[in-house]
Amino acid sequence: MPRQPQVEAFFDPATSTVSYVVYDRPGGHAAIVDPVLDYEPRAARIGHASAERLIGFVRQHGLTLDWILETHAHADHLSAAAHIQRQLGGRIAIGERIREVQATFGPLFGLGADFASDGRPFDHLFADGEAFRIGALEAQALSVPGHTPADLAYRIGDAVFVGDTLFMPDLGTARCDFPGGDAATLYRSIGRLLALPPETRLYLCHDYPPAGRAACWQTTVAEQRRTNVHVRDGIDEARFVALRQARDRGLELPALMLPAVQVNIRAGRLPPLEADGRRYLRIPLGAF
Numbered sequence: 001m002p003r004q005p006q007v008e009a010f011f012d013p014a015t016s017t018v019s020y021v022v023y024d025r026p027g028g029h030a031a032i033v034d035p036v037l038d039y040e041p042r043a044a045r046i047g048h049a050s051a052e053r054l055i056g057f058v059r060q061h062g063l064t065l066d067w068i069l070e071t072h073a074h075a076d077h078l079s080a081a082a083h084i085q086r087q088l089g090g091r092i093a094i095g096e097r098i099r100e101v102q103a104t105f106g107p108l109f110g111l112g113a114d115f116a117s118d119g120r121p122f123d124h125l126f127a128d129g130e131a132f133r134i135g136a137l138e139a140q141a142l143s144v145p146g147h148t149p150a151d152l153a154y155r156i157g158d159a160v161f162v163g164d165t166l167f168m169p170d171l172g173t174a175r176c177d178f179p180g181g182d183a184a185t186l187y188r189s190i191g192r193l194l195a196l197p198p199e200t201r202l203y204l205c206h207d208y209p210p211a212g213r214a215a216c217w218q219t220t221v222a223e224q225r226r227t228n229v230h231v232r233d234g235i236d237e238a239r240f241v242a243l244r245q246a247r248d249r250g251l252e253l254p255a256l257m258l259p260a261v262q263v264n265i266r267a268g269r270l271p272p273l274e275a276d277g278r279r280y281l282r283i284p285l286g287a288f
Helices: 049-060 081-088 098-108 185-193 221-227 237-249 256-266
Strands: 006-012 017-023 031-032 036-040 045-047 064-069 091-095 123-127 131-134 139-142 151-157 159-163 201-203 218-220
Touching: 006 049, 006 201, 017 049, 017 159, 031 049, 031 131, 036 221, 036 256, 049 081, 064 081, 064 131, 081 091, 098 139, 139 185, 139 218, 185 237, 218 221
Parallel strands: 031 064, 064 091, 091 123, 159 201
Antiparallel strands: 006 017, 017 031, 036 045, 131 139, 139 151, 151 159, 201 218
16 A cells, blocks of 8 residues: 655644645655745745744654645745755746746736746646655646646645645635636636545645634545535536636735745745845736
8 A cells, every 4th residue: 555645734824824744754755835935025024934844844853855846826925945945955846837827927027038937947847647756655746727727736645735726615715816717627627636535635725714713724525525615516617617706806816916926936036136135026016
């Protein structure tokens, strides 16, 4: 029987993001999924406390970091992938359709001719269905577009890290109104995940708990099929699309979308230094 992953979750309350260390055994090999770089928008201040929690866990357990896995180019937090790579090594990876996201947002942020929309600076671009390993763990990248074109889920043993495709059942699913998003495509992507065995563990990238419920980030295929308010069994594609589009029309942009996306399409690397020795984020006025 294939080895099953050990999973340690780290919840960031500032962005409601969950990052994971996935490993085969203490002293073995690991991947980090969706790490958060702290960003204080009022002062445009970068911090590393969230990333250092992940780094500390990897070091404490004697793990070799093989991969830093991004499920997509996040709009709600900056990625700490580059910072973690400098500390621990590992390859930064994302889905191959990140090229489409780079091609959309590079010009929007005026990143110039020096910014290539060919997948750089990620170390690896996963194709749909591509198999890979984390030490003794067998893993597979699954394309699940709809929230963005480049979304991936990572199936590692009996666990799947689903990114933003699904939330806890009482919250439903990801929004689809970002450039390249599509509700019908998301419905089909979620269907692919919910066709997995009922006991499959699903690990989420976010939770925004309603009053009276603690934050949660682990569910199962069976639970999602039974109770998800958007895509439980019996909800067809047309009904989902109508619900999702109506809900998306009332949503504001994520608070950190403009700083986050321009960093995340660079694999978590900050903009290059300018002549005065500072780094500058670019905010396109009136673009949304």
